Amino acid sequence: MASFIFGERMWPRVIAWFAPASLCLAASGLIAQTASQASAVVEVTATRFPEDPAKVPGLITVITGQELQDRGATDLRSALALCAGITIAPGGDSGPASSIPEMWGLREFDAFLLVVDGVPWGGAFNPALSTLDLENVERIEVQRGAAPVMYGATSFVGVIHVIHRAAADTVNSARLWAGNHGSGGASATLRLPTWSGVESTLTMDAGKTGFADPRTEIRRGTMAWRNRTDLEGGSLRFDLSGAWVDANPGSPIPQLGSGLNPNVPIDTNQNPAGAFVNDRRLNLALGYDHNAGSAVWTSTLSLSQATQGVFRGFLVDGTTTSPDAHGWRETVETTDLYFDSHLAWSGPGEWKVVLGADHLRGQGIGRGGDFDYDIALDGSNPPVIATLPPAAAIRIDDQRDFSGLYAFAEWEPVDRFLIEGGARFNHTVESRRAFTLDFASDTLSGGSDEKTFNKLSGSLGFTWSFWKEGKDRLAFFGDYRNTFKPSAIDFGLDSQAPILEPEAAQSYELGLKGTFLDGRINTEIAAFRMDFTNLVVTNNGVLGNAGKERFQGVEASLAYRLSGDLNLRAAYSHHDSRFTDSIQDAGNPSVPTQLAGHRMEMTPYQLAGFGVIYAPRTGFIGTLEANYTGGFYLDKENTALQSGYTTFAASAGWRGDGWELRVTGQNLTDKRVPVAASERGDGQYYLLPARQVNASVRFRF
Numbered sequence: 001m002a003s004f005i006f007g008e009r010m011w012p013r014v015i016a017w018f019a020p021a022s023l024c025l026a027a028s029g030l031i032a033q034t035a036s037q038a039s040a041v042v043e044v045t046a047t048r049f050p051e052d053p054a055k056v057p058g059l060i061t062v063i064t065g066q067e068l069q070d071r072g073a074t075d076l077r078s079a080l081a082l083c084a085g086i087t088i089a090p091g092g093d094s095g096p097a098s099s100i101p102e103m104w105g106l107r108e109f110d111a112f113l114l115v116v117d118g119v120p121w122g123g124a125f126n127p128a129l130s131t132l133d134l135e136n137v138e139r140i141e142v143q144r145g146a147a148p149v150m151y152g153a154t155s156f157v158g159v160i161h162v163i164h165r166a167a168a169d170t171v172n173s174a175r176l177w178a179g180n181h182g183s184g185g186a187s188a189t190l191r192l193p194t195w196s197g198v199e200s201t202l203t204m205d206a207g208k209t210g211f212a213d214p215r216t217e218i219r220r221g222t223m224a225w226r227n228r229t230d231l232e233g234g235s236l237r238f239d240l241s242g243a244w245v246d247a248n249p250g251s252p253i254p255q256l257g258s259g260l261n262p263n264v265p266i267d268t269n270q271n272p273a274g275a276f277v278n279d280r281r282l283n284l285a286l287g288y289d290h291n292a293g294s295a296v297w298t299s300t301l302s303l304s305q306a307t308q309g310v311f312r313g314f315l316v317d318g319t320t321t322s323p324d325a326h327g328w329r330e331t332v333e334t335t336d337l338y339f340d341s342h343l344a345w346s347g348p349g350e351w352k353v354v355l356g357a358d359h360l361r362g363q364g365i366g367r368g369g370d371f372d373y374d375i376a377l378d379g380s381n382p383p384v385i386a387t388l389p390p391a392a393a394i395r396i397d398d399q400r401d402f403s404g405l406y407a408f409a410e411w412e413p414v415d416r417f418l419i420e421g422g423a424r425f426n427h428t429v430e431s432r433r434a435f436t437l438d439f440a441s442d443t444l445s446g447g448s449d450e451k452t453f454n455k456l457s458g459s460l461g462f463t464w465s466f467w468k469e470g471k472d473r474l475a476f477f478g479d480y481r482n483t484f485k486p487s488a489i490d491f492g493l494d495s496q497a498p499i500l501e502p503e504a505a506q507s508y509e510l511g512l513k514g515t516f517l518d519g520r521i522n523t524e525i526a527a528f529r530m531d532f533t534n535l536v537v538t539n540n541g542v543l544g545n546a547g548k549e550r551f552q553g554v555e556a557s558l559a560y561r562l563s564g565d566l567n568l569r570a571a572y573s574h575h576d577s578r579f580t581d582s583i584q585d586a587g588n589p590s591v592p593t594q595l596a597g598h599r600m601e602m603t604p605y606q607l608a609g610f611g612v613i614y615a616p617r618t619g620f621i622g623t624l625e626a627n628y629t630g631g632f633y634l635d636k637e638n639t640a641l642q643s644g645y646t647t648f649a650a651s652a653g654w655r656g657d658g659w660e661l662r663v664t665g666q667n668l669t670d671k672r673v674p675v676a677a678s679e680r681g682d683g684q685y686y687l688l689p690a691r692q693v694n695a696s697v698r699f700r701f
Contacts, residue, residue: 042062043062043141043143044141046060047150047354047420054515054522058144058145059085059145060142062141063139063142064139065137065139065165067613068134069698071625071651075134076099076160077099080142082570082625083557083609084555084556084573086142089101090689091249091250091675092676094129095218095247096211096249096277097245100676101160104144104145104530110127111155111156113127114162115161116162117162118285123338124402125336125364125400125489128279130247130277130279131245131281135187135203135205135224136170137162138169140163141160145479146158146505147483148424148458149458149459152402152406152426152483153402153484153486164203166228167192167228168199174699175696176696177695179209179695180210181217182217183209184694186206187205187206189202199229200225200226200228202224202225203223203224204223206221211250211690213268214268215250215273215379219246220245224241225239225240231288234288234290235289235290237288239283239284240283240284241282243280245280247279249276250269250686251379253318253674254315254317254684264318264378265377270325270379271312272327272375272384272385273382273385274385277308277312283304285303286301287300287301295345296344297341298342300340302338303335306333310329310331310332311327311328311329314680314681329368329371330367330491332491333365334365336360337359337360338358339359341357341358343355350412353410354408355407357405358404360400360401362398362401363399365397366396367393368393369393369394392436392437392439393436394436395433398432401430402486404426405424407423408420408422409422416466416475419460423457425454425456427454428453428454428486431448432499433447434446447498453486459480459481459482461478461479463477472514474515475512478508478510480508480509481507482506484502484505485503486502486503487502503535503536505530505531508530512524512526519561521559521560521561523556523559525557527552527553529552535547547581549582551576555571568613570609571608572607575604577600577603578599579596580596581594584636601634602634602674602676605630605631607627607628611623611625618656622650625648625649625650626647626648628645629644629646634685645673649665660697661696662695663693663695664693665692666691672687674688
């Protein structure tokens with residue numbers, strides 16, 4: 001069974017990491033120390049009802065809002081920097097305000113699901129990371145692996161769920177900050193006076209982030225008005241939020257040979273003058289919870305409207321060939337409607353059951369055109385907008401409907417042993433039209449397509465707490481998940497009318513979870529394998545299915561509360577992501593290459609993180625974090641190996657009664673390494689942003 005799950009090459013590595021970690025867990029359980037009572041932490045992502053993460057089969061990390069404040073984390077990259085197996089590349093083709101997470105060794109923009117207060121953020125298309133707001137957060141829940149029952153055809157490698165504080169838990173606060181490269185901003189969270197029995201909060205945030213790259217910055221603002229009231233024996237929630245992001249993008253650097261092109265200097269920008277990636281998003285969400293007999297009935301309705309305007313370009317190949325760059329202008333409008341209604345039975349007995357139905361509809365419209373232009377490799381002569389006539393007009397229309405009926409049950413037949421499982425019937429319908437009018441030849445090309453899929457997905461898992469003493473325990477868990485996802489669409493100007501085959505995956509996971517020293521130490525270790533088919537990849541700017549892949553690895557984490565004020569966090573992961581049967585136009589479009597056995601590009605073998613957080617209620621506060629990224633290949637052919645590197649972040653400050661002053665630095669050693677591949681600029685890579693330092697002051701009142 002072990003060799004079946006992990007393969008011959010993986011199993012020795014699993015033993016090498018699993019056995020020592022298990023011994024460490026057992027040894028730490030023998031140490032007797034006194035600890036203060038830790039506050040209870042629950043998750044709702046995996047099961048839809050509040051649950052101790054230690055009982056869930058699978059790795060669940062809960063990061064509290066207090067920890068985010070203690071660490072000075074204000075964006076998703078810094079918030080998840082110490083989570084095992086997760087790395088987030090800032091920026092990408094969607095602009096410097098966005099990011100590209102990697103989970104389970106798969107670095108794809110749409111492979112994970114982003115959820116905000118129970119609503120898929122980005123809907124049926126791509127996660128709306130550029131408009132994510134981390135002000136007034138209660139906690140962030142991170143679930144590794146697919147969510148085939150609760151969220152259906154929307155996630156493969158994990159769910160990141162951001163949950164904001166309710167009005168009753170909100171503390172009035174304001175924050176001012178300023179940093180290098182002309183950065184600065186302000187935010188405020190206010191608990192509003194109760195009106196007609198309605199509790200309300202208002203959160204506002206605005207600021208500018210500058211970068212070392214010329215003509216690159218982010219200007220953004222967010223607003224969220226969250227409300228709750230009692231209604232007919234239940235609780236009604238209604239939230240209105242909006243975000244605007246105006247970003248001037250930087251440029252990726254082309255590959256040349258086994259590394260990056262030395263003829264394209266770092267900290268240069270090859271976009272046309274006035275390039276932008278601007279996002280607008282408006283979201284209305286309603287939720288109602290009430291008792292229905294012995295169950296709790298929860299319903300959620302959300303409507304989102306988003307607009308993205310793009311004007312940017314890329315070098316063709318980093319040579320002096322004229323014209324040497326290609327760009328486009330485009331406007332993409334998307335509308336998402338989400339509805340979920342489920343019943344959850346959770347009582348003193350050994351059974352917990354969830355029955356529900358949901359529907360997610362997404363409509364997207366893209367309009368734009370492309371053009372060629374010339375620019376020096378150092379970006380010194382960017383052309384202005386008026387001199388760039390389009391060479392073609394492109395129109396893309398896509399509509400997606402994801403519907404599901406799901407059932408989930410948790411059974412604890414005896415003390416310390418839990419088994420859970422669920423199934424979901426998925427009905428997905430997608431229709432697409434894509435047309436291109438070439439101005440030079442006055443020809444119209446394109447077409448339309450429609451596909452319907454009816455598929456089952458599901459999961460099965462167990463947790464066995466084979467040792468338990470007071471708050472402490474050691475548990476063994478395992479799970480199996482089977483899911484699928486309709487292929488991605490990015491509304492790029494190379495989008496084609498034919499709809500690709502859906503992606504599908506089966507995954508297995510085994511692991512240990514331990515709590516020791518009266519709850520002061522929490523640790524997890526798990527080994528996983530995921531077999532993937534029809535992964536969507538980019539070949540010469542065009543999306544296509546990539547055959548079969550295998551993702552396997554080991555992930556481990558440790559959280560140690562040395563005292564009430566001093567905490568340690570450590571994480572390690574070993575990921576082996578490989579093509580198992582995939583023929584692609586890698587490097588030479590005229591000679592398709594069989595990539596079986598090759599490692600996937602931009603996915604390191606090893607990730608590690610270590611952090612020290614000292615955060616008393618008053619007095620000096622400080623953090624130090626180090627993250628190691630192992631070696632990885634730039635290309636699918638595995639000819640351009642990049643060395644591993646370590647980045648450091650730190651903060652220091654002082655807390656008083658009702659105020660806090662802090663200085664924070666990211667990428668302190670100023671590493672400028674490739675962190676994300678462009679899907680629009682073929683064979684081009686975005687670099688880690690240069691060192692960023694800011695000072696902030698926060699008031700609580």
